[in-house]
Amino acid sequence: MEIGKLRQIGVVHSPYKTRKDAPFQGRQTKDMATLEIFEEYELGLLDIEDCSHLIVLYWLDQGDRSVLKTRTPWGPKVHGVFATRSPNRPNPIGLCVADLVERDGRILKVRGLDALDGSPLIDIKPYSRLDAVHDSRIAWRDRDRKENK
Numbered sequence: 001m002e003i004g005k006l007r008q009i010g011v012v013h014s015p016y017k018t019r020k021d022a023p024f025q026g027r028q029t030k031d032m033a034t035l036e037i038f039e040e041y042e043l044g045l046l047d048i049e050d051c052s053h054l055i056v057l058y059w060l061d062q063g064d065r066s067v068l069k070t071r072t073p074w075g076p077k078v079h080g081v082f083a084t085r086s087p088n089r090p091n092p093i094g095l096c097v098a099d100l101v102e103r104d105g106r107i108l109k110v111r112g113l114d115a116l117d118g119s120p121l122i123d124i125k126p127y128s129r130l131d132a133v134h135d136s137r138i139a140w141r142d143r144d145r146k147e148n149k
Contacts, residue, residue, distance in 0.1 A: 008120040012035060
């Protein structure tokens with residue numbers, strides 16, 4: 001079943017040209033990137049400069065949509081893609097919490113994004129403390145890290 005159609009609202013400009021260039025998690029980098037919002041969506045940026053952090057959703061256009069199991073950087077074991085953050089998945093939607101550094105019209109300068117240069121931007125939402133789950137865990141990652149020390 002296909003559900004509606006995504007609308008690209010902009011494009012990501014980042015220092016990462018290939019998948020090998022990108023960090024495993026955007027929050028682990030201090031590199032800067034820009035989000036160029038298309039002109040027809042500029043009104044949607046009203047008051048965005050009041051947000052310290054943004055949830056950035058983008059299309060992982062180099063992802064393999066046929067992959068359902070994968071290995072991660074944490075170890076050699078195979079996990080289902082829905083238990084990982086692999087860019088290879090049936091709907092390759094990337095999600096990253098980024099620091100909003102500056103707004104200049106339709107351009108948002110952000111830090112902590114792992115998207116490749118040219119990635120289609122599909123949505124932006126304000127990050128809130130309500131989004132934080134302080135006791136969250138991924139047990140397989142903890143096991144994999146321990147086994148691979």
